[in-house]
Each structure stands twice: as structure tokens, then as C-alpha cells.
Amino acid sequence: MRVAVTGAAGQLGSEVVKSFSSAHEVRAFGREQLDVTDYDQVMQELGAWQCDAIINCAAFTDVDRCETEVERAYATNALAVRHLAEAAESSGAQLCHVSTDYVFDGNADSYREWDPPAPLSVYGASKLAGELEVQEVSTNWLIVRTAWIYGHVGRNFVKTMLMLAAEQTQVEVVDDQRGTPSYARDIASAICGLVRRRRRGIFHVTNSGETTWYEFARAVFEEAGLDPKRVHPTSSETIRRPAPRPRSSVLENFALIRSGTGELRHWREALTEFMSNQEEL
Ligand SMILES: NC(=O)c1ccc[n+]([C@@H]2O[C@H](COP(=O)([O-])OP(=O)(O)OC[C@H]3O[C@@H](n4cnc5c(N)ncnc54)[C@H](OP(=O)(O)O)[C@@H]3O)[C@@H](O)[C@H]2O)c1
Numbered sequence: 001m002r003v004a005v006t007g008a009a010g011q012l013g014s015e016v017v018k019s020f021s022s023a024h025e026v027r028a029f030g031r032e033q034l035d036v037t038d039y040d041q042v043m044q045e046l047g048a049w050q051c052d053a054i055i056n057c058a059a060f061t062d063v064d065r066c067e068t069e070v071e072r073a074y075a076t077n078a079l080a081v082r083h084l085a086e087a088a089e090s091s092g093a094q095l096c097h098v099s100t101d102y103v104f105d106g107n108a109d110s111y112r113e114w115d116p117p118a119p120l121s122v123y124g125a126s127k128l129a130g131e132l133e134v135q136e137v138s139t140n141w142l143i144v145r146t147a148w149i150y151g152h153v154g155r156n157f158v159k160t161m162l163m164l165a166a167e168q169t170q171v172e173v174v175d176d177q178r179g180t181p182s183y184a185r186d187i188a189s190a191i192c193g194l195v196r197r198r199r200r201g202i203f204h205v206t207n208s209g210e211t212t213w214y215e216f217a218r219a220v221f222e223e224a225g226l227d228p229k230r231v232h233p234t235s236s237e238t239i240r241r242p243a244p245r246p247r248s249s250v251l252e253n254f255a256l257i258r259s260g261t262g263e264l265r266h267w268r269e270a271l272t273e274f275m276s277n278q279e280e281l
Contacts, residue, residue, distance in 0.1 A: 001196065002051040004093070005029065006036050006084065007058030011151035012098060015188035016055055027051070031058070036080035046087035053195045054088050055096045056081065059127070063102065064242040066123035073122050078129035085137035094140045096195050101147035101179060101206075103128045106246020109178075110210075112254045113145075113202040121243040131202075143202045144191055147251055148216075150274065151184030157213070158274065161220045165230070175214035175233035178248040180206040183270035190256065190264060199259065204251035207267035219268060223275040 001024045007013040009030035017028045027049070034045050036058045046054055059077050060066060066073040081097060088095035102124035103117035119125040134141045150156035164171045182205075190205045211219075218228040236245065257263050264270075 001025070001053065002049075003027070003195070004046055004049065004051050004054045006034060006054070006056050007031070008033075009153070010057055010059075010061075011149055011154045011156060011184045012146075012187060013057030014153050015151055015184045016057055016191055018185075019188040019192040036084060037075045039083045042080070042083040042087050043090070046084070046093075047090040049091055051091060051093045053094045053096055054084055054091075055098075055191065055195065056084050057098050059098070061123075063121060063123040063245075066121065066126065067242045070122050070126075073126040074129065077123070077126035078133060081130035082133040082137055085134055085141070088138050088140070094142060094195070094198065094200075095134055095138045096142040096144065096191065097130065097134045098191075099131050099143055099145045100124065100127045101145060101249035101251050102246060103131065103145065104246055104249055106177075106248045109248050110250040110252045111204070112252050113204055120246060123243060140200065142194060142200055144187075144194065144205050145202065145251060146182055146187050146204075147206050147249055148179045148181045149184050149187065150181060152274075152277070157181075157216065158220050158271070161217050162224060165221060165224065165226050170230055170232055171217065172232050172234040172239065173214045173217040174236050174239055175212045176235050176247065177245050178210055178212055178250055180208070180210050180250055181216050181267045181271065182206040182264075183267075183274050185274075186264050186270055190261065193261060194256075201255065203255045203259075204253045205256055205264070206251050206253060207265060207270045208253070208263045209266045209268065210250045211267065219271055220275075223271060
């Protein structure tokens with residue numbers, strides 16, 4: 001297969017590039033090589049290259065900054081996806097677009113692929129707008145919604161916890177938001193499988209199981225050989241953030257499991273592997 005990956009320097013994009021590189025021809029575009037908000041550049045780089053799939057991992061992912069940088073959120077997470085969908089159409093490629101659990105409001109305990117989205121934040125609304133662009137503009141598409149990603153490059157919750165553990169004796173973490181921590185390497189491998197099998201439609205793809213940020217933080221401490229009692233539960237009311245988060249954004253991997261792929265390993269097992277790859281941290 002010939003595959004183009006946008007946002008290739010990010011947590012997920014870098015793993016998607018690795019997943020495909022062993023057996024496929026991959027062109028990896030970090031932001032420096034391709035700004036997805038630039039229509040002309042997108043069409044020039046991708047519109048004419050006869051590839052099988054364009055995998056869009058580029059996004060403005062700072063959920064709190066999206067609340068104030070609304071134009072940038074929509075330019076990157078919505079309009080740029082239209083550009084990529086047009087490029088995919090003109091090159092005959094499938095567009096695989098990565099989206100988020102934050103398209104849901106969190107009032108249900110878990111969500112299937114067909115549940116109606118109702119985003120609470122600008123980030124979630126802009127990502128939902130991107131999903132709509134995919135479906136309206138491209139004829140051959142795959143949307144992968146994932147959640148709570150951590151990987152070896154860039155910033156994430158696991159690295160933040162380890163940094164706080166080095167600086168503070170106690171760490172307070174919210175215990176009233178549920179979701180599924182997901183290892184970027186596992187998500188990338190599942191994306192690779194779906195694209196290679198030319199699957200279409202919406203798939204929820206996370207590690208299995210569910211937890212809260214508080215329990216996740218305790219697990220990080222345990223894996224690092226630190227005392228998990230140093231982590232204290234608190235509430236979203238106490239630690240106010242600019243963007244509201246869903247109370248529960250557990251994604252049921254309904255389509256993935258019933259399409260012969262099986263479920264991804266449990267989040268706790270994936271975390272153990274991530275933490276044991278210390279040289280990559
Ligand atoms: N992180 C999570 O917990 C999470 C959860 C659910 C879904 N997702 C989704 O998963 C996907 C990958 O997320 P991630 O965690 O890998 O995020 P990430 O590490 O922030 O990677 C996103 C990449 O996109 C790049 N980018 C931003 N604006 C761009 C532009 N205009 N043109 C080209 N590249 C641009 C970023 O570059 P700069 O760093 O230079 O800005 C970054 O390298 C996104 O679609 C995200 O919405 C993430």
C-alpha cells in the first residue's frame with residue numbers, strides 16, 4: 001500500500017508511521033512538511049499522489065486552548081479535514097480520519113458508534129465538524145474515534161504525572177471523569193489493520209476496560225515504583241478547567257469487536273508495556 005500520514009510528528013501520527021513502515025510505502029508529513037490548513041499545499045502534496053490512503057492524525061489537541069482559540073480549532077479540526085477529503089477524492093485515496101470521545105456529552109455510561117454526539121467543548125464541536133466534513137466530501141472514508149491517548153513523543157497525562165511526582169509529595173487528580181487510557185502504539189496498530197483491510201465507516205478504537213483519571217494516575221505511580229497513596233482524589237468542581245469534560249466518555253468498541261478484529265488489550269497491560277519501554281519515554 002501507499003500511505004500518507006499527516007500530523008506525523010504527534011503522539012499517534014508517529015506510531016501510525018511506524019506501524020505502516022515495515023511493509024508499506026509511507027510519506028510522513030509533520031506540520032513543517034505540510035500545514036493541513038493550507039488548501040493549496042494540501043492539494044499540491046496529496047491531491048496528485050496516487051496513494052491508497054491518507055491518514056489524518058493532525059489536530060489542534062489542546063482542549064483548553066481551543067476554548068479561546070476558536071478560529072484555530074475550526075481551521076485545523078474541521079476545515080482542514082475538508083481539504084484532506086478533497087485531496088483524497090482527487091487522488092482516489094481513502095481518507096482515514098482520527099476523532100475523539102469528546103464528541104459525546106458524557107451523560108451516558110458508554111457510547112457506541114451510532115450514539116448521537118453532543119460535544120460540550122469547542123474542541124469536541126470542532127472535531128465533530130471534522131467528522132461531518134469527512135462524510136460529506138469524501139466517498140471512501142473511515143473515522144476512528146479514540147480516547148485518552150499517551151505515547152512516547154510529546155506531552156501526555158502519564159508524563160505529567162511522572163513530572164509532578166518528581167516535584168511534589170502529593171498529587172491531586174479528578175475522580176469523577178471515566179474513560180479508557182489508550183496506548184498510541186496499540187491504536188496505531190489497529191488503524192493499520194483497518195486501513196489494510198479497507199474497512200469503512202465509524203469505529204471506536206481504545207484499549208479495553210475503563211477507569212478514572214485518579215485510578216489511572218495511581219496505576220502510573222505503581223508502575224514507576226512510587227507510592228500510589230501520594231495520589232489524592234478530587235473533583236472537577238475543585239479543579240476547574242476552561243473546557244468542560246464529559247463525565248464518562250467510555251467508547252464501546254462495538255464495530256471493531258464484531259468485525260473480526262477482537263478487542264484491544266486491557267489499558268492496564270498496555271500501560272505496563274509503555275512504562276517498561278523506559279528508553280522511549
Ligand atoms: N491526545 C488524546 O488524548 C486524544 C484523545 C482522543 C482523540 N485524539 C485525536 O487523536 C489524534 C492524534 O492526537 P495526538 O494525541 O497524537 O495529538 P498530538 O500529539 O497533539 O499530535 C497532533 C499533531 O498535529 C500537528 N498539527 C497541528 N496543527 C497542524 C496543522 N495545521 N498542520 C499539520 N499538522 C498540525 C501537531 O503539530 P504541533 O505539535 O506542531 O502543533 C501535532 O504534531 C487527533 O485527531 C486527536 O484529536 C487525541
